[in-house]
Amino acid sequence: MSSTVYKVFFFGPQGSGKGTQAELLAKRLNVPAFGMGQLCREAIASQSEMGKEIDAVVKRGELVSDHIAAELFRQRLQRPDTAHGYIMDGYPRNASQAQAFTFDTPTHVVVIEIPEEESVRRLSVRLTCDRCSKVYAMKEGFQVGNACECEGKLFQRSDDTPAAIEKRLEIYEHDTKPIIDRYAKAGIVYRIDGVGTVKTIERRIAKAIGLRSKK
Template identity: 30%
Template sequence: MRLILLGPPGAGKGTQSARLKQKYNIPQLSTGDMLRAAVAAQTPVGLQAKAVMDSGGLVSDDIVIGIVADRIEEPDAKNGFILDGFPRTVAQAEALQKMLGSKNMNLDAVIELKVDEQALLDRIKTRVDETLKAGGTVRADDNPDAFKTRLEAYKVQTAPVSHYYAGKGALKSVDGMAPIESVTQAIDHILEH
């Protein structure tokens, strides 16, 4: 099962990825985690990434695709994987498609969690209020203003990826505002058909 989960911050991708990971016994792949692991393992692509990061630059799409290509060859990914937070741009989506094709692999599904932005903002406010009432600490980026910034970045950079996959007939949408269990059932329905 090879999947991409798309959706803005707070849509529930992490929650659903954890459930899919358990159900299908496949890893959830985060490009940040993969990048750090490749650097730590000193793989050829990891050494390239380290050189770029050490100079203060952003890691190129080619390097990220190389890291994904290496990662999906590992034993725990032989039954598939979940890409969460990648691809972030249409160029990355195109490069991913080309790389998977070179390995005779296809994606089984690209699922977008559709959400209402105002409801997401309300959700963040509620989470902050509940955390504070319980005496907890709120993360610096877990406030409505920071969330709006992240949401805008998503709309500009990543939302076009949905259109890319829709144009290929590969995008399936799920109501991310539904209760967690209903979202899980909707995703299961897509994957079973």
């Protein structure tokens, strides 16, 4: 087994499939994968002081502060399962989050790129679990109200409309692209064509970051 430590950050516009690919790569490397949403939910469930603070913020319909987001990430990296690497999905999202993230450095930054029309098409037919946030596709036979493997229920997000999707894509272009450009200057960005099957994109990512093809 390779002794290389993989600290892989995934970025991509809404609907790019980065969450799916992050999980697949994590399984292949035998390292944990997580995103800020998951870390917030875990903190809330723990009923810690920070978790209670996050719960109050979420119930007010607000976003957690950059300081809290960074602290959640820092605490997660203290767990022993990250000793040989980890996969981070979608963080930092903007300049202020990047400024607060000072305690580690990614080894690879994977950017999954898809055309805007592909993003709109995918998001308009996706369902999300109300418990674990796993994403499902209607075209695969899933319907609103179906049960997720975690026993949560599938629903269609109210902001998965063409107008709302376009707004989120604009935010990605304005806020997140500059973060990616900063990592690109360090020579650690790997841009992946995100159009194709899940398996095809998985192979593209593995090849880009130097993993051997599966037999």
